[in-house]
Amino acid sequence: MGLKSRRFGAGDPEVMMDINTTPLIDVMLVLLVMLIITIPIQLHAVNLEMPVGVPPDNAIKPEKVQIDIDDKSLVYWQGLPVSAEELDQKMTLVAQQPVPPEIHLRPNKDAQYAVFANVLSTTKRKGLTKVAVIGSEQFVQ
Template identity: 80%
Template sequence: MLGKKKPVRSLRATHADPEPMMDINTTPLIDVMLVLLVMLIITIPIQLHAVNLELPVGQPPKSDIKPEKIQIDIDERSTVYWQGLPVTAAELDQKMSELSAQGLQPEIHLRPNKDCQYSVFANVLSTTKRKGLNKVAVIGSEQFVQ
């Protein structure tokens, strides 16, 4: 019996305690994150890619009178032409005042050259707005597309 040793029993083996877990339980964390994600999705407002317009209701009044068409051109040297004749800023302002005094508002066709100064173009547009002329069309805008 001298050569044989008794087996040593550890204290752990005698107690039936389970091993402590060293990993964190991530299941509740994932559940909370999913709940927060669902709440976020529900509370975000829907983005509409639409422009709200207030359109008139009913039939437009029929008119046999066609409005006058005024052609305003701006050339590459930023000279403003009224119906083909060059005008100054003061003359342009006076002519637009006369147009705004008319009962039937004319259509203004504005045709700028792509090489003209933007300030001249913006001045013509602001003059039409200031005088209350609403029927303005920019003609030839396809030349600005690159």
């Protein structure tokens, strides 16, 4: 705080009680410069290790398995209705194939989420990694 006295003639001098902000601004600028210096430089590049050479020819195409869930939350395997136990058995069989199939999961908008989540968790539990959710545009409001 600065204390200045002014004399305007006879009488007591008036005291000016304004805060001096110059040191505060100096400290703020020093802290800002320190912050800018200590931030690591961000690179806008992603380093990838790309394979070299010609990619191998994939002669064996994976099988496509269509799983549908209708509006009554019934599960269909390739168009045929299945129970939860049958679904588990069928996924066990296809997971044992040398080339795991692609699972195309198509739920109905009115199906229960628990049934959909159960099918997804079963695919993960069986080790089926190629899962696609078909028709997700129906869920956009």
